[in-house]
């Protein structure tokens with residue numbers, strides 16, 4: 001009697017183990033095409049376009065506006081990595097220096113200057 005139960009248990013465990021193993025094998029098999037696609041995807045033109053855009057974005061000039069000092073009321077407007085113009089930053093230490101600046105920052109500074 002007891003022996004039968006142990007055998008049954010062992011069979012059950014073996015079955016569970018087999019199923020888990022099969023499930024894992026299935027999962028790996030299901031993921032394999034995704035990995036393949038990922039490796040192949042970088043050479044596709046529409047993906048190249050996205051990568052190019054990211055690379056261009058990374059080459060962009062950062063906005064070096066000192067937002068919290070120059071336009072504290074509009075600190076949130078800064079497009080930090082999209083400096084399109086050169087602005088002037090008046091520093092006690094360096095005098096007037098040219099710094100790359102994004103358009104919203106330049107506008108915020110001008111508005112603040114205009115308002116006095």
Ligand SMILES: [Zn+2]
Pocket residue numbers: 065066067068070071078105
């Ligand atoms: Zn700013």
Ligand SMILES: [Zn+2]
Pocket residue numbers: 063064065077078079080101102103104105106
């Ligand atoms: Zn900015």
